[in-house]
Amino acid sequence: MSPMHWHSRVWCGTLIDCPRIGQVRIRENQTVVVNQFGFIESVEGGPQTEEVLRARYPNSNIQILSPGCFLFPAFCDLHLHAPQFLYQGTGLHLPLMQWLEKYAFKAEERIDADPELARRTYTCLAKRLKEHGTGTVLLFGTIKERSNLILAEVMQSEGIRAFVGKLSMDKSSSKTYVEPSPTASLEAAKNFVETVRSLNTEGPKLVEPVITPRFVPTCSDELLDGLGKLAKDENVRIQSHLAEARDQVNWVERERGKPDIDVFDAHGLLTPRTIQAHCTFLGPACFDRLHDRGTAIAHCPLSNAYFSSQPFKLREALDFGVKVGLGTDIAGGYSIDIMNSMRTSVLVSRMREGQRTESLLVPSGPPVEEGESVSIDWKDSLYLATRGGAVSLGLPENAGRFEVGSPFDAQLIQLFDGSTQEGVGPLDFIDGVPNESAISEEMLEKWWCIGDMRNRIELWVQGRKCYERRQ
Ligand code: GUN
Numbered sequence: 109m110s111p112m113h114w115h116s117r118v119w120c121g122t123l124i125d126c127p128r129i130g131q132v133r134i135r136e137n138q139t140v141v142v143n144q145f146g147f148i149e150s151v152e153g154g155p156q157t158e159e160v161l162r163a164r165y166p167n168s169n170i171q172i173l174s175p176g177c178f179l180f181p182a183f184c185d186l187h188l189h190a191p192q193f194l195y196q197g198t199g200l201h202l203p204l205m206q207w208l209e210k211y212a213f214k215a216e217e218r219i220d221a222d223p224e225l226a227r228r229t230y231t232c233l234a235k236r237l238k239e240h241g242t243g244t245v246l247l248f249g250t251i252k253e254r255s256n257l258i259l260a261e262v263m264q265s266e267g268i269r270a271f272v273g274k275l276s277m278d279k280s281s282s283k284t285y286v287e288p289s290p291t292a293s294l295e296a297a298k299n300f301v302e303t304v305r306s307l308n309t310e311g312p313k314l315v316e317p318v319i320t321p322r323f324v325p326t327c328s329d330e331l332l333d334g335l336g337k338l339a340k341d342e343n344v345r346i347q348s349h350l351a352e353a354r355d356q357v358n359w360v361e362r363e364r365g366k367p368d369i370d371v372f373d374a375h376g377l378l379t380p381r382t383i384q385a386h387c388t389f390l391g392p393a394c395f396d397r398l399h400d401r402g403t404a405i406a407h408c409p410l411s412n413a414y415f416s417s418q419p420f421k422l423r424e425a426l427d428f429g430v431k432v433g434l435g436t437d438i439a440g441g442y443s444i445d446i447m448n449s450m451r452t453s454v455l456v457s458r459m460r461e462g463q464r465t466e467s468l469l470v471p472s473g474p475p476v477e478e479g480e481s482v483s484i485d486w487k488d489s490l491y492l493a494t495r496g497g498a499v500s501l502g503l504p505e506n507a508g509r510f511e512v513g514s515p516f517d518a519q520l521i522q523l524f525d526g527s528t529q530e531g532v533g534p535l536d537f538i539d540g541v542p543n544e545s546a547i548s549e550e551m552l553e554k555w556w557c558i559g560d561m562r563n564r565i566e567l568w569v570q571g572r573k574c575y576e577r578r579q
């Protein structure tokens with residue numbers, strides 16, 4: 109039998125995705141064929157019966173979605189510190205630089221010293237990510253190779269697409285949590301890239317290494333320079349923190365005599381394969397530069413509210429054409445749920461827009477509004493949480509939406525029970541469900557605002573089911 113006739117799975121039902129910012133695309137009665145490698149082979153519209161599908165795809169599993177259900181792209185978390193999951197939800201009363209010293213470095217050091225603790229923490233993290241619909245994640249790990257390999261192994265075996273960063277830091281406020289020299293740090297980074305790339309996996313490989321200078325304060329110029337060259341030679345992605353908080357920004361200015369964006373740029377670390385977290389202290393000229401370099405931003409609004417003292421200029425970054433996705437920044441952000449990241453991104457942007465229009469009100473005259481709104485809405489945020497993340501990571505073309513050639517990374521969401529017409533989980537439809545089985549934009553907005561884990565039935569990554577909700 110030719111491979112063309114061997115299909116692993118056929119889905120039939122409603123597909124919802126965000127092909128571009130501001131657009132939510134609802135397609136009913138779609139037949140999606142996913143091949144044995146986990147990629148979408150075809151998407152066809154038009155009602156189908158089970159008999160017809162069985163006759164047409166005799167060797168495939170066929171899954172017909174019930175009314176009230178739809179497939180949505182898996183979420184992408186562009187910034188998460190895996191070891192900090194240990195103390196998620198505690199200790200957010202300090203400014204960034206003190207918080208790192210008091211909590212982050214200590215937790216990371218514990219993980220590095222105890223492989224069993226690392227495995228337990230990372231296994232629990234993977235479980236939480238999946239129940240919240242995150243299928244792709246860009247991770248910060250720790251300094252030691254061993255724990256980062258455990259992180260990569262756990263993500264691979266749990267079926268999550270993970271980009272794993274072994275931290276590079278040859279300077280630290282901690283005497284014990286630091287690499288001994290720039291050369292030792294570079295050697296370790298190089299080894300890690302090679303080791304992860306040569307990991308043998310059962311099934312499709314889902315993990316990749318990422319070059320990860322923690323941030324400018326913990327990296328010497330020599331280290332940053334070497335990492336820039338390594339990333340170029342090995343064609344590896346890069347991640348770091350950029351212009352995040354007042355104390356960090358001042359620290360860099362004092363120590364290096366220039367802003368961190370200039371430091372990264374000078375060492376070849378702003379590339380089309382770079383994702384920089386936060387960027388709250390950047391303005392238009394810097395967005396222009398990031399756009400020019402092809403560098404993406406991981407927007408982490410919840411963490412920003414604690415550490416950043418000013419909001420990220422999201423709308424302006426988007427208008428400059430900068431690639432943007434959403435991150436949770438565990439544990440600087442306390443929630444692992446990208447739905448919370450989406451909601452917070454909208455809230456923050458609306459407060460910014462309110463401030464902007466208020467500042468334009470002339471006390472004695474009529475209200476004047478100048479310029480474009482700086483807010484985003486729920487639809488924009490759904491794009492950022494899916495396609496925006498995929499574009500930022502440079503995933504294969506069409507990732508983060510449902511098209512021919514997309515990896516099948518999808519969540520099966522249920523809004524209501526087709527037989528009783530009752531809402532699922534936190535959703536109530538007091539007036540009943542309009543139009544029988546169709547999912548409207550209004551219902552989707554309701555899910556975005558108040559939906560939760562109870563609405564998530566399954567999660568699929570690269571055509572494989574990695575999570576199913578317990579009834
Ligand atoms: N900057 C450097 N390290 C960190 C970290 O662990 N969390 C956050 N939010 N910012 C950082």
Ligand code: FE
Nearest residue numbers: 349385437440
């Ligand atoms: Fe962070």
